[in-house]
Amino acid sequence: MKAFWTRVILAPLYDLGQHALASLSGLIGMLVLIVFGLIVGWIAKEIIYRVLRALRFDRLCDRLGVGQVVERTGMARSSSYLAGQVVQGLIILSTLLAGLNELGTPLTRNLVDRFFLYLPHLLASLLVLIGGALVSRFLSRSVLIAAVNAQMPSARLLSGLTRFFVMALTVVAALDELGISRTTIIVTFAILFGGIVTAAAIAMGLGARDLARDLLQSQFRPKVRPEAEDPMRHL
Amino acid sequence: MGVELLEHQVQEKLSAMGGAEIIVGIPSYNNADTIGQVVRVALEGLQKYFPARRALIVNSDGGSKDRTVQAIDPAHLNTPMILSVSHPLYPMHHLTTPYHGLPGRGSAYQTLLHIAELAQAQALALVDADLRSLTPEWFDLLLRPVLDREFDFVAPYYKRHKFNGAITNSIVYPLTRALYGRRVHQQIGGEFGISRRLASRFLQGKVWSTDVAQYGIDIWMTTTTIAENYKICQSYLGAKLHGLKDPGPNLGSTLMQVVGSVFGLMETYDSVWCNVLGSLPAPLFGVPFEVGVETVPMNLGRMLASYQQGVRDLLPVYQSIISPAQLEGLKAVAALPEEEFALSDELWVAVIYDFSLGYHRRVIDREHLVRSLTPLYLGWVASFMRQAEYDTAAQVEARIEKLCLVFEQLKPYLLNQWPLQTGEKRSAS
Numbered sequence: 001m002k003a004f005w006t007r008v009i010l011a012p013l014y015d016l017g018q019h020a021l022a023s024l025s026g027l028i029g030m031l032v033l034i035v036f037g038l039i040v041g042w043i044a045k046e047i048i049y050r051v052l053r054a055l056r057f058d059r060l061c062d063r064l065g066v067g068q069v070v071e072r073t074g075m076a077r078s079s080s081y082l083a084g085q086v087v088q089g090l091i092i093l094s095t096l097l098a099g100l101n102e103l104g105t106p107l108t109r110n111l112v113d114r115f116f117l118y119l120p121h122l123l124a125s126l127l128v129l130i131g132g133a134l135v136s137r138f139l140s141r142s143v144l145i146a147a148v149n150a151q152m153p154s155a156r157l158l159s160g161l162t163r164f165f166v167m168a169l170t171v172v173a174a175l176d177e178l179g180i181s182r183t184t185i186i187v188t189f190a191i192l193f194g195g196i197v198t199a200a201a202i203a204m205g206l207g208a209r210d211l212a213r214d215l216l217q218s219q220f221r222p223k224v225r226p227e228a229e230d231p232m233r234h235l
Numbered sequence: 236m237g238v239e240l241l242e243h244q245v246q247e248k249l250s251a252m253g254g255a256e257i258i259v260g261i262p263s264y265n266n267a268d269t270i271g272q273v274v275r276v277a278l279e280g281l282q283k284y285f286p287a288r289r290a291l292i293v294n295s296d297g298g299s300k301d302r303t304v305q306a307i308d309p310a311h312l313n314t315p316m317i318l319s320v321s322h323p324l325y326p327m328h329h330l331t332t333p334y335h336g337l338p339g340r341g342s343a344y345q346t347l348l349h350i351a352e353l354a355q356a357q358a359l360a361l362v363d364a365d366l367r368s369l370t371p372e373w374f375d376l377l378l379r380p381v382l383d384r385e386f387d388f389v390a391p392y393y394k395r396h397k398f399n400g401a402i403t404n405s406i407v408y409p410l411t412r413a414l415y416g417r418r419v420h421q422q423i424g425g426e427f428g429i430s431r432r433l434a435s436r437f438l439q440g441k442v443w444s445t446d447v448a449q450y451g452i453d454i455w456m457t458t459t460t461i462a463e464n465y466k467i468c469q470s471y472l473g474a475k476l477h478g479l480k481d482p483g484p485n486l487g488s489t490l491m492q493v494v495g496s497v498f499g500l501m502e503t504y505d506s507v508w509c510n511v512l513g514s515l516p517a518p519l520f521g522v523p524f525e526v527g528v529e530t531v532p533m534n535l536g537r538m539l540a541s542y543q544q545g546v547r548d549l550l551p552v553y554q555s556i557i558s559p560a561q562l563e564g565l566k567a568v569a570a571l572p573e574e575e576f577a578l579s580d581e582l583w584v585a586v587i588y589d590f591s592l593g594y595h596r597r598v599i600d601r602e603h604l605v606r607s608l609t610p611l612y613l614g615w616v617a618s619f620m621r622q623a624e625y626d627t628a629a630q631v632e633a634r635i636e637k638l639c640l641v642f643e644q645l646k647p648y649l650l651n652q653w654p655l656q657t658g659e660k661r662s663a664s
Contacts, residue, residue: 062555063597141552141603148548149487149609151541155548233395234402234489235423 023103030099037095041088049084057083064134125174132170136163244320245353248291252315257281257290257378258356262322262343263364264297267306270364274307277362278316280374288382291354294364295322295346297339303364322346341448344456348434358382359434363425368476376470376521377428387465389428390419390457392519393475397623397631398533401616402493404635406587407454410497413642414508415461418516419469422457423493426472429456433465451496458497462504471521486613487606495605498594509650513643533624538617539576543569545610552607556593561585565611568618578618580641586611587642588649595653 052058061067061079076082097115100108140163147155172189176182249255259277263270274292281290296304296319304319322342344361351359358381360374380386393400407422429437437456442448447455460467501508546553546569553562564582571577593604623631 059596063599138600141599144548145552145603145606146487148545149485149541149606151537151544153544155544233399234486235400235493 026103029102033095033099033102034092037092037099040095041091044091045084045088047084048087049080052080052083053078066130066134069133121177121179125177128174128177129170132167132173136166136170139163139166242353245318245350248315248318249354252289252291254289255291255354256288256357257285257382258347258351258354258359259290259292259374260344260347260351260359260361261292261294261364262297262340262347262361263294263299263303264338265299265301265303266364267299267301267303268365269367270294270303271306271308273362273364273366273369274317276369276371277374280371281316283371284375285378285382290316291318291350291356292316293318293320293347293350295320295343297322297343318350320346320350339449341443341452344452345438345443345448348429348438351429351431351434352438355431357431359429359431361425361427361429363477365477366425366475368474370473372521373426373472376472377426380468380470380518380520381428381430384468385430385466386428386468386518387430387433388457388460388467389520390467390469390517391421391424391426391475392469392471392521393421393424394471394473394523395475397626397628398616398620401619402490402612405583405612405615405619405638406494407497409584409635409639409642410587410591411458411461412514412639413646414501414511415458415504416508416511416514417461417467418514418639419457419461419467421469422454422497424453424475426475427453427456428470430465433460436463436465447496447499450492451499454493454496455500458500458504462500462507468518468520471519471523473524487609490608490612491602491605494590494608495594495601498591498601498605501591502595505653509653512646514639533620535573535576535617535621538613538620539573541610542614542617545607545614549607549610552599552603555598556604556607557586557589561589565614568614573621576618576621578615580638581645583615584638584641584645585648588645588652591649592652 057080058067058078061070067079070076070079070082076085097112101112140159143162144155144159147158152158168189172185175185259281261270261273261277266273274294277292281288281292294304294307294317298321307317307319322339322345347359347361358378360377362369362373362377377389377391380389403421403423408420411422412418437459440455440459442452442455457467459465546565550562553565557565561582564579565586568576568578568582590604590608593599594601598604619634623634626634
């Protein structure tokens with residue numbers, strides 16, 4: 001009877017206790033790593049923020065137009081602070097993943113492996129987005145200044161459209177890099193562009209031919225070609 | 236043309252004529268209509284005013300396609316006094332039309348300065364090949380101060396319609412005068428007199444392979460002369476009339492080339508102009524006689540509309556360049572009706588100083604910055620024309636003088652914000 005009691009009740013309970021202890025140590029290890037990550041992340045953020053501020057990183061970002069984006073979206077109080085926060089987030093994420101790995105379950109190991117395989121795509125799409133934002137800003141400002149100097153009434157519209165299309169292309173490229181609904185996005189984009197072009201063609205070619213002509217003339221043709229007809233010698 | 240070939244050609248000519256004390260340089264590109272007359276007048280001027288001095292007229296051509304070189308009278312070309320050479324013109328020189336209409340002007344000037352140095356000439360006169368108002372007296376006025384009065388640089392002083400030359404009168408002249416303390420009215424021109432020692436200095440500059448050589452060589456030469464304390468004077472040449480040419484670049488590009496060059500030189504010479512307050516006149520040679528000038532039709536409505544649209548649509552751009560107080564002032568002016576439209580000198584000067592500071596700090600792309608000045612500049616021109624519509628030429632001169640004084644008075648506004656290198660001190664001289 002005693003042997004039966006030991007085999008059926010005590011032994012499984014003992015094994016359960018052993019497993020619980022092993023899991024608990026993994027859990028404690030994970031918590032320690034996360035706390036460590038939080039502390040190191042906070043310290044790293046403060047150091048990076050202060051060093052970048054001393055190196056006038058904010059001024060550089062303002063010149064590139066990144067500073068205004070940060071300010072307008074309310075992401076952080078400054079570009080230096082945002083850079084510190086990004087590093088802090090990466091450190092916390094790394095320690096969290098290391099902690100999950102510490103648990104040693106197939107699920108968490110699989111999750112960590114997949115994350116690290118995905119990381120290069122994430123960074124590449126981030127770079128594409130940053131590059132696209134800078135290019136769209138530069139091009140839209142070029143268009144705006146040129147259109148205002150030519151006294152085109154729709155200068156801001158042209159500038160806004162330039163920014164929109166460059167950013168749309170950028171987002172498509174970034175999502176494509178991430179592999180998110182690749183086919184759907186490309187098809188949607190193609191349909192969108194195709195729709196715009198078709199609508200414009202129909203408007204001009206059929207029902208609203210005169211209206212489209214008048215609209216385009218009033219919007220895009222300056223009343224006077226100021227620089228071509230400028231009679232002054234400015235120098 | 237290779238340097239060795241050029242040297243050989245020049246040496247051959249110089250030994251044939253026994254050296255040259257004076258060089259007259261005529262850079263050209265597609266000037267077949269006018270070059271023959273320019274060379275004839277140059278010969279006449281040299282024979283009339285410098286008969287005892289050995290002189291060489293050099294035409295440096297940038298590969299004209301209209302047979303410019305052949306347009307020079309062969310009888311003249313065969314005299315020992317005339318030499319025809321060519322300067323290199325690269326595809327980049329054709330990408331943008333320079334405001335002076337001569338692609339590769341920097342390359343031409345470098346060639347002519349090099350020839351003057353090879354000849355060890357005492358004086359070099361540069362004149363444009365498209366001039367229709369050139370007279371023999373111009374050579375006396377450009378060369379005499381160098382040869383007899385030991386001046387290093389003779390800048391031109393033209394007679395113009397009261398509303399022509401607005402970029403010069405509203406930005407270039409008052410700004411450079413306030414910065415460097417010398418009242419040289421015409422920084423932008425194609426006619427200069429240069430001494431041997433200054434020609435050597437110009438050739439040592441690293442400017443010849445830069446955009447400044449292509450677009451702002453005249454401003455660079457004048458500014459270098461003043462900033463480096465060479466002796467400068469002006470000569471009154473009367474009206475300057477050009478031959479009919481293709482239209483020049485648009486206003487935005489002209490501003491980019493001219494104002495961009497002035498702003499760029501502010502960085503080169505900031506240690507010089509930070510120590511200058513006030514200004515001194517530059518001696519003026521020649522008699523300011525009255526001449527007929529081209530008239531300028533006024534189109535205030537168009538300029539006003541450009542200004543109002545600029546202040547409205549370019550506001551986000553201006554917010555990164557212009558200080559809030561000045562921006563409020565510009566907005567208030569934009570709201571005025573046409574008959575009351577007036578942009579004060581103080582506001583205009585502060586705006587120009589803000590643009591120069593923005594250029595230096597690179598608050599936005601530099602080309603964007605200078606091009607965005609166009610509507611504000613047109614606003615200033617409209618305001619100036621409206622106020623000076625019935626003024627005589629002398630009264631307009633007085634208005635420009637008043638603007639210059641405001642530039643000088645507000646210079647501390649610029650100085651207080653211009654970031655200097657450590658160790659440099661500001662003091663009034």
